[in-house]
Amino acid sequence: MESLVWGYVYPNEAEIQWSILIVLYPYITGLVAGAFIASSLYHVFGNKEIKPVARFALLTALAFLCVAMLPLLAHLGNPLRGIEIMFTPHLTSAMSGFGYIFSFYFIVVVLEVWLAFRVDIVKTALNSRGWKELLYSALALFSYDISEKALEADEKLGKKLAIIGIPSAAFLHGYVGFIFGGIKANPWWSTPLMPIIFLMSAIVSGIALLILLYLIVIKIKKYPLNYNTLYSLAHYLWIFLIVDVVLELLEIISMKYEALEEIEIIEHLLAEKIAFTFYGIQLTMGALIPFILLLLVGVMKNRDKLKVVMVTISSVFIVIGVFAMRWNVVIGGQEISKSLAGTLTYEPVFFGQEGVLLAIIILILPLIILRVITYILPPWKDMIEENEEAVVSSE
Amino acid sequence: MQPHLKKAFTLLAIIIIAFIFVRSIAVPDSFGEYGWYRGDSVNELRNQPVEHAGSQACSDVDCHKTLYSIWSESRHKTVNCETCHGPAEKHVSNVRIMPEPANDSRDFCGLCHYKRVARPGEFPQIDPVTHGENLRCAYCHNPHKPWFV
Amino acid sequence: MKLSRRDFTKIGSKIVIGAATGPVIIDALVKKAQASESSPDGDYDWNKHYWGYVVDTTKCIGCGRCANACKRENEVPFDEPVYRTWIERYRKLKDGEMKIDSPNAGIDGFTDDIPEEEINKAFYVPKICNHCENAPCVQVCPVGATYTTNDGVILVDFEYCIGCRYCIQACPYGARYFNLEKGTADKCTWCYHRITKGLLPACVQACPVGARKFGDLKDPESIVNKILDKERINVLKPDLGTKPKVYYLGLDREVR
Structure with a gap:
């Protein structure tokens, strides 16, 4: 116990309050926001290359959104009272809007998924019998109108929703950053850059996740890989990565340059406590290496096999690197004492309400949910159709 | 508007109305009485039992009047009875409940009087190694009226 | 069939909206917004x-x-x-x-x-x-479970606190701790x-x-x-x- 503390920490700080679950929460909402924005690249900005994965990205966002609330709830001292945040949100609190912003975003995503898949739902409802008919009829809300006029209305609304969806995705996640950035008591958190850093890393992690899931689907289903889609995603990944890293470095540099009262303890944090996860994983593995690899992917001609490997490695590294970034913020910020005169150490436990095991389960859960959703609403034909078109057009 | 969209929005409206309805039932009545909090909690916290009665409570004629008057003129008069004797409200309200005996060990007196570098210099302090041959302090010093051996 | 169902939803929704929203919203918003000037207990103002x-x-x-x-x-x-x-x-x-x-x-x-x-x-x-x-802990409490009394004391409502510990993070002085028994913040x-x-x-x-x-x-x-x-x-x-x-x-x- 004694060795975990360096210098002087306030007596009440003996325990780290926000555990690995609170690391997961911004990580998962980040993946949601990122996946959603990736799908918007097609739905709003009309980037045709993204089309094969656009609906799949929407489902990914939905699957992760379903569990985004879980780590928070599991962490509460009184989980059953959690709903109070909806009943009596205290508006001066950065956290109070969470319930409403989350719900609003959830509605937007669900509606958008519904509109994107309505044709499929109606067709399946009309062509099946028994429980399946009932399920899909219910999903269709017992309206089977897929006339051109109806679909036009759908598309109009879908576009509107996607346009609302982008700022709400940005808001949902930028806002998570503000929960940390607005805490003046903690010098490692308190920066106005925090929301935008969170947002950029969210987009980066979401696109990287989408790439990985796309490659896995291709592998499992033995579909031909659409290189245009992959490279387009990789291109966006690279751009957002640059913005993200620039902001992260800007934060550190301005902290060091301004060298306020807290600089000593922050330098101690960076040198002794989170040196490996910050410089090693977050910056080198999660940013520098992917930056170089993705740059090479952008400039290299042909050699598709190698480029796919490089994109894959970059995505894996980024997904891990962004997790490290969340870790460094959430855990790192709590490892410095607010006395600014000491540090403490977070020791994760494996079992229990705030254990690593639960964190792993919460991370795997969205993948299972995604499997179930894609079973009900298969987005696969986009991946094949588009590819055939592409093949035809290239010939 | 297309009928299917109408249905979707109706469903949404029903959910929202149901939420507002549940909210109106679930929020405690006293919430917002004085501010953005549950007004009843103020009195709940006020009703927490008092544990330390204060020295005045010991001074009753039928209780520790003599000791109280000695103490209240001694140099230890700034030291509240319960600082050494422990919380005694339960004893005050029911004399049958005896408070725990006062700690008369050297180390307990030493909490204030052992020589410590961080203490104000003018505060009376002793070196526990050289002073008093390891006897209990009360052997020489009356804690209720110190400075008289 | 289809028509009647649509009509049903239309009428039904109107009834529900009319009946539920009016009093509920008034109750929820107006009543909760008025802060009383009185003291919670008569013997202490x-x-x-x-x-x-x-x-x-x-x-x-x-x-x-x-x-x-x-x-x-x-x-x-x-x-x-x-x-x-x-x-x-x-x-x-x-x-x-x-x-x-x-x-x-x-x-x-x-x-x-x-x-x-x-x-x-x-x-x-x-x-x-x-x-x-200007208490940061009161500012960040998401549900109104910690508050400043009129006489300037900051209290925690143990019956209402959800235990998110945001207030513990927000206190620059380390004055708050987590009460494991109650599952709430304490101070x-x-x-x-x-x-x-x-x-x-x-x-x-x-x-x-x-x-x-x-x-x-x-x-x-x-x-x-x-x-x-x-x-x-x-x-x-x-x-x-x-x-x-x-x-x-x-x-x-x-x-x-």
């Missing part, structure tokens, strides 16, 4: 008081009786490292290093584990919740159950040297006002703009 606290660090002898009394008055778990008040010891070594510690909040006293010859100066600093006028109340009955907070009463003073800022004759009117005082971390109501005499610049 919280609008007539505004409490303040003075710590005279030059008097503190580090006996730890305050922290001890606090734990016993307020049923703070005695054997857990959670405290509503504590005493810090500062020792400036001759080599320039500042050693700060607070073993078990000072409840068991302090022992001199650094030889006197190596120490340049040393002193104790009692710490307690500052009951800030000093300035012994609200005592001061509203005319008693002193347990820590103030227990202090044998008068290093802790408590009084009513609305009463010009109170001990706190007398000190504030006469002495040069400081507060902890004034740059954070929290406006603490615990005022310090003899505060060293290295105390945070």
Whole structure:
């Protein structure tokens, strides 16, 4: 116990309050926001290359959104009272809007998924019998109108929703950053850059996740890989990565340059406590290496096999690197004492309400949910159709 | 508007109305009485039992009047009875409940009087190694009226 | 068939909206918005008081009786490292290093584990919740489970707190802790159950040297006002703009 503390920490700080679950929460909402924005690249900005994965990205966002609330709830001292945040949100609190912003975003995503898949739902409802008919009829809300006029209305609304969806995705996640950035008591958190850093890393992690899931689907289903889609995603990944890293470095540099009262303890944090996860994983593995690899992917001609490997490695590294970034913020910020005169150490436990095991389960859960959703609403034909078109057009 | 969209929005409206309805039932009545909090909690916290009665409570004629008057003129008069004797409200309200005996060990007196570098210099302090041959302090010093051996 | 169902939804939704929203929204918004001026209990008028606290660090002898009394008055778990008040010891070594510690909040006293010859100066600093006028913990509570009373005390509603611990993160002074038993945040109340009955907070009463003073800022004759009117005082971390109501005499610049 004694060795975990360096210098002087306030007596009440003996325990780290926000555990690995609170690391997961911004990580998962980040993946949601990122996946959603990736799908918007097609739905709003009309980037045709993204089309094969656009609906799949929407489902990914939905699957992760379903569990985004879980780590928070599991962490509460009184989980059953959690709903109070909806009943009596205290508006001066950065956290109070969470319930409403989350719900609003959830509605937007669900509606958008519904509109994107309505044709499929109606067709399946009309062509099946028994429980399946009932399920899909219910999903269709017992309206089977897929006339051109109806679909036009759908598309109009879908576009509107996607346009609302982008700022709400940005808001949902930028806002998570503000929960940390607005805490003046903690010098490692308190920066106005925090929301935008969170947002950029969210987009980066979401696109990287989408790439990985796309490659896995291709592998499992033995579909031909659409290189245009992959490279387009990789291109966006690279751009957002640059913005993200620039902001992260800007934060550190301005902290060091301004060298306020807290600089000593922050330098101690960076040198002794989170040196490996910050410089090693977050910056080198999660940013520098992917930056170089993705740059090479952008400039290299042909050699598709190698480029796919490089994109894959970059995505894996980024997904891990962004997790490290969340870790460094959430855990790192709590490892410095607010006395600014000491540090403490977070020791994760494996079992229990705030254990690593639960964190792993919460991370795997969205993948299972995604499997179930894609079973009900298969987005696969986009991946094949588009590819055939592409093949035809290239010939 | 297309009928299917109408249905979707109706469903949404029903959910929202149901939420507002549940909210109106679930929020405690006293919430917002004085501010953005549950007004009843103020009195709940006020009703927490008092544990330390204060020295005045010991001074009753039928209780520790003599000791109280000695103490209240001694140099230890700034030291509240319960600082050494422990919380005694339960004893005050029911004399049958005896408070725990006062700690008369050297180390307990030493909490204030052992020589410590961080203490104000003018505060009376002793070196526990050289002073008093390891006897209990009360052997020489009356804690209720110190400075008289 | 289709038509009738549509009609049904239309009529049904109108009925539901009309019947439910009107009274519910009025009830939910209007009633909850009006803050009453009255006091929660008749025998104590919280609008007539505004409490303040003075710590005279030059008097503190580090006996730890305050922290001890606090734990016993307020049923703070005695054997857990959670405290509503504590005493810090500062020792400036001759080599320039500042050693700060607070073993078990000072409840068991302090022992001199650094030889006197190596120490340049040393002193104790009692710490307690500052009951800030501009309290970050109240600001960040997402549900309204922690609040400032009209008489200036910051309380936690144990029946309402969800246990998110955001307030613990937001307090710059480390004054809050997590109560495992209740699953809520917990902190000093300035012994609200005592001061509203005319008693002193347990820590103030227990202090044998008068290093802790408590009084009513609305009463010009109170001990706190007398000190504030006469002495040069400081507060902890004034740059954070929290406006603490615990005022310090003899505060060293290295105390945070």
